[in-house]
Amino acid sequence: MNYKPLLYALLIGSTAVSCIRKEAPNAEADITGCTLPGNVLIQDSIDVDVSYDESLNAYPIYVQVKKGTDCSQLAPTFTLTPGATIEPASGSVQDFTSPVRYTVTSEDGQWHRTYSISIEEEKVKEIPTTFHFEDTRTENGYYVFYETSGTQELTWASGNGGFRLAINDAEPSEYPTTLEEKGFSGKCAKLVTRTTGSLGAMVGMPIAAGNLFIGKFNLSNALSNSLKATQLGVEFYHKPLKLKGYFKYTPGNQFYENGGYTNRKDQFDIYAIFYENKDENGQSVMLDGTLPLANFVHPNLVALAQYKDTQVLNSWQPFEMTFDYDRYGKSVDLDRLNAGDYNISIVISSSKDGATFEGAPGSTLWIDEMSIIYE
Structure with a gap:
């Protein structure tokens, strides 16, 4: 007698039974998303x-x-x-002025x-x-x-990252x-036009002015559009009145512009802006290094402070x-001020026109003990 058909039938039958047998209930009780x-x-x-x-006798989610x-x-x-339940119910309104405890129960x-x-x-x-300009990191x-200052922190931005793309072995x-x-x-900050x-000359950026500013430098745009890469401002919750500090300045010997050197005297630049960081539709606004070229004209600007003496x-x-x-x-608007709807930025440069790659190599601006006076 040929037993193979019977054996195949038994195997297929046992496989079918195993496929339709219910899986054991899940024993996990986790929140996997919120x-x-x-x-x-x-x-x-x-x-x-x-x-x-x-200490909480719980798994904390903050x-x-x-x-x-x-x-x-x-x-x-x-x-x-899968299969778990939660109490209080998912999607139910709760008062989170203090922590709310949830219990997840596994399917089984x-x-x-x-x-x-x-x-x-x-x-x-x-x-x-x-700003004391004492603390640095490399x-x-x-x-x-x-x-x-206490719990307050600020990291100054600069164009050093862009300079590194041109000369990566500099000290x-x-x-x-x-x-x-x-x-x-x-100590103090020393800004030098290099x-x-x-x-740098090959990409049309033959000089780099020393600069410091409140904001961030977007290195990914440094070569394609350095002005847009200079993004100005952080939230400020006070009405600024004055900016004061100490400086000294020595201009470089020869001014570079229009592809060559001239006898024009270099100048430094110190300015501060205070602006609304949202547009009329509530979308975020970040002003950038194109602002001086527009003569500080922008619908979100609220106040400007700029050093004039050359x-x-x-x-x-x-x-x-x-x-x-x-x-x-x-x-x-005091309500908007308290809500963080205003930004402030301070910009300091060893060459006033350094943003358009004009300036005198060697121009040096020292800056120290600067402060914002506010209301």
Whole structure:
């Protein structure tokens, strides 16, 4: 007798039974995702991959939402492991003025996990208003200036990163923005207009002015559009009145413009802007290095302070600049000010026209002990 057909039938039958047999209920009880309705999140997503906190007797999830969000009426939606349930219910409105505890139960009902969900408004990020230019760190071979005051922090931006693309073997002291040990008080910032070598000349950027500014330098745009790469401003929660500090300046010997050197005298530049960081549709606005070329004309500008005296001074001198609000005919909205709807930036350069790659190599501006006076 041929037993093979019978054997095949038994095998196929057992396989079919195993395929239709119900899987065991899931024993996992995890939150795998969390979202909030509306555009209220600060971060792109909420981190739910957290460790157990014995002090809370729960798995903590921390969420930051934008300023002005009503945390007493929020309805987070959760994604859970298959078959799991959650209490309070996903999507239900809860009062998050204090942490809310959620319990997730596995599909098989045997496992539970407790989460503590904390939702807080974004904390105001105040910047220091006094700048000593004492503290630096070295990044990518050049100096980066930063200021701290209690919980306040500010990192100054500069064009050093763009200079590095042209001359990547320069020492920190050979960059346009560097540190000087002998300032007006302690150390200071030293800004020098430098030549950028054959590579810089080849791309139409033969000089690089030393500069410092409040904002950020977008290195990815440094070669294609350096003015747009210079992005100006951070949130400021006060009405600025004056900018004061100390400087000294020595211009370089020969001014470079229009492909050659002339007898024109170089000048430094110090200016500060205060502007609305949202347009009429509520979209974010970031002003950039094209602003001086537009003679500081922009619909979002509220006030401008700029140093006007072009006198060459080789010894430390005080300066004081007043923010001109009359120029733009705008008043400061206190509610918007408290909500972080205004930006401030300070720009300092060893060559006033350095943004268009005109200036005298060797022009040097020292800057120290600067402060914003505000209301």
